Amino acid sequence: MGTWSAEPFGNDSAADWAYELDEAKDWGVVSDALRVAAEAAPSELDSDDAVLAIAAAEVVARGLGRVADSAESVEAFVARVSPPSPELVALAVSALAVAASDEGELADLWEGDPDWLAENEKLRAALTTG
Known part of the structure; x- marks a missing residue:
C-alpha cells in the first residue's frame, strides 16, 4: 500500500x-x-x-457535514445521495473502532504514529459529535 499521509484517503487503496x-x-x-x-x-x-473501512467512515462523516475537505469523488457522491441514516453512522463508528484497533494489522503497520492516531480520533469525534 502506497501511503503519503495519515488522513483516511492518504493511501492508494x-x-x-x-x-x-x-x-x-x-x-x-x-x-x-x-x-x-x-x-x-x-x-x-x-x-x-481496515483502510477501506476508515475511508468509508470518512465518507459518512462528510455526509453528515462534519468533515470539510474530501476527495472529489466523495464530494460528488455526498451531493447526490441522501444524508446517512443513524444506522449507517453507528455502523461507521463500529467499523472505525475495529479498523483502528491496537490489535489490528493496520495499527501494527502505523506503529503508534501520532498523526494516524490523531486522524482516527478526529474521525471518531466527527461521527459521534452531533
Missing part, C-alpha cells in the same frame, strides 16, 4: 476505492466497506479492508 463512489447511487458501497470491518475481530481484519 482508499484513493482507488473512492472512484467506486463515482458510479454509486446510494450508500451501498460505503455500507459494504464498513460491514467488512464491523463484523471482523480486530486481529483478523486485513489492513486493506
Whole structure:
C-alpha cells in the first residue's frame, strides 16, 4: 500500500476505492466497506479492508457535514445521495473502532504514529459529535 499521509484517503487503496463512489447511487458501497470491518475481530481484519473501512467512515462523516475537505469523488457522491441514516453512522463508528484497533494489522503497520492516531480520533469525534 502506497501511503503519503495519515488522513483516511492518504493511501492508494482508499484513493482507488473512492472512484467506486463515482458510479454509486446510494450508500451501498460505503455500507459494504464498513460491514467488512464491523463484523471482523480486530486481529483478523486485513489492513486493506481496515483502510477501506476508515475511508468509508470518512465518507459518512462528510455526509453528515462534519468533515470539510474530501476527495472529489466523495464530494460528488455526498451531493447526490441522501444524508446517512443513524444506522449507517453507528455502523461507521463500529467499523472505525475495529479498523483502528491496537490489535489490528493496520495499527501494527502505523506503529503508534501520532498523526494516524490523531486522524482516527478526529474521525471518531466527527461521527459521534452531533
